[in-house]
Amino acid sequence: MVTRFHGVITPFITPFKEDLSIDIDAIQWLVNYQIEGGVHGVFPNSTTGEFVHLS
Structure with a gap:
């Protein structure tokens, strides 16, 4: 079964x-x-650009 984000x-x-x-x-x-x-989920290391500073 696939869980879909919503x-x-x-x-x-x-x-x-x-x-x-x-x-x-x-x-x-x-x-x-x-x-x-009221959000249903969070998306870390996504579109905000700081991932280039993480190892």
Whole structure:
């Protein structure tokens, strides 16, 4: 069975700390903010361009 995406699925940025490490606390806040706003899913590392800075 194939699960199909539905509803609102938003891209979001990957927040970095000043030392360029990923800010996990900020990611948790962003995901909760999106969910509270009514989105059905999030699409990390998508169209916002910061993926080139990740290994």
